[in-house]
Amino acid sequence: MNKMPTINTLDDVRQILTELPGPDVEAARAAQTREPQLTKPAGSLGRLEQLAAWTATWQGRYPPRMTTPNAHVFAGNHGVVAQGVSAFPAEVTKQMVANFERGGAAINQICKSIGIGLCVEQMDLDNPTQDFTQNPAMTDTECADAIAFGMNVVDECSDVVCLGEMGIGNTTSAAAICLALYGGSALTWVGPGTGLDKPGIGKKADVIGLGVKLYKPHMHDGLDVMRCLGGRELAAIAGAVIGARLKKVPVLLDGYVSTAAAAVLPSVNKRALDHCKVGHMSQEPGHKLLLEKLGKVALQDHSMRLGEGTGAALAVALLKAAVACHNDMATFAEAGVSDKDAGEKDA
Template identity: 55%
Template structure:
């Protein structure tokens, strides 16, 4: 059989990859559930930890699931809209923070050390911000697809759990525009203070999001929304989520900005993010709204709003504990414990 002829529109090829992604391994889920029933504890007593094990088994396609090579992947980019005063920090801070990551001085470095997780930072043309989304598209079609493809290629190397993070001054503005475009309402519903803007900065931020989304004229296709008002880090994270699905790698999503990448895929196919665990509830007011739209429940609520993958890495520690419990805990028969005695 000959290879299929590529679509004239490269975004159609991406849509086909999204809609053609493999589903869960239900046999692995059944096996995980059967083992859980034999462990020395009352049924259901570990709550979401038991659900996490089934989720991992479903998307790794093995029982017991295992985590040997987890990775936090942080994608960093700059945005032309930053020039509109929508952030408390200048765009130069993105590059400075990338250098801080490399030096081991950021919060995410410390969490990765504590949780024994590898960290990679991917810079996306920091010296060439995407255009100001209030007046121009973030990408042309070729550039958008290339950025998604970069994210897809970034997760090679045998990892078995992917934690996504980001860095980019003004990217909460961009994420708010993505969510507003996808779900409607008003800019106020989706725009928060991000890095800590004052009231005047918040007003500028809302105005920028309003102007950016007005250019879309009602467009709600997830990929087109990202192409028009997204950013390089968000497009790359969407690619990473998609590639992880095809490689059977479970994904932990970080906060508000990272969720924008997942939301764009979900808009194409609601099952496209079934392999994703949402790590935490950000204090950005729009985050709760988008998680509700996606029908997902975050694992943690710690008042985080830093980004960098910090929430995802913390959640990965819990996931690793769930896997360890499932694999290492004794069964009733091996421990000589009466089942009736623990129920």
């Protein structure tokens, strides 16, 4: 079992980020060697071929495996909800967590249908973060504790981990994080979230702009951004990304919020998200721009914006198919099928 490093402060997290393990070169080479031997034209399975090789590379083994996928939904409450940035009240977070635990939410059905283990992680729901228009969302210790929690919940036996969230107000934090990291206009990053109308979106943008302006002198990297503008569930997602890397578990991020949470890490280590894929393109307008900034391409686009890890969980089906094709298709030699090179030799 991989023992996680001790974290007491955000400086401890920064140190861990500078020492992240890289890709498994031997596993990658083995995948690249087998792929051209499979009974299909070269490149004909497109991104599925790349996904199989990526899975092996970041699992650190060959052949890759996709029998034990797991999902974590982190739930947190946000003090900034007091500014009227959500169409729903903060108590809905707790109510939805209860729904997850009863098996009544969309993520439950998707995980059940695909064969994904689901864990719901409650992040001190009775104590919302601070309203970031008044004070930083979290102290250094609170943020570090949430990151450490996320690092430790990832099971090293997972073949892939899907990271999702639930938290009324967390699209406000996500948009604020993106504005602080990448600049531009607040309206560029803001969307309807749980269903705001146009005036509500405008108010949300004003709140975000105020928060970013207030803490700009104190935000020197993405971890500072998370501390000042994020939420416990977002910090836990960032921690889970780190923990997964240390435990050789590939990551599927969900939509706008979980991608924004992970986006704080490359400012400390630009390779911090190499073991992450993004499960789907959210309908939150800032997600497309965020993916461009990160150099990521979503695996699917189903016009979804629910959160809960639903888009990440759906992408597990792609990974299962990619790994099955790579591992179980016959080679040209096994099937007695002449490949292109053989035809060229005969000619």
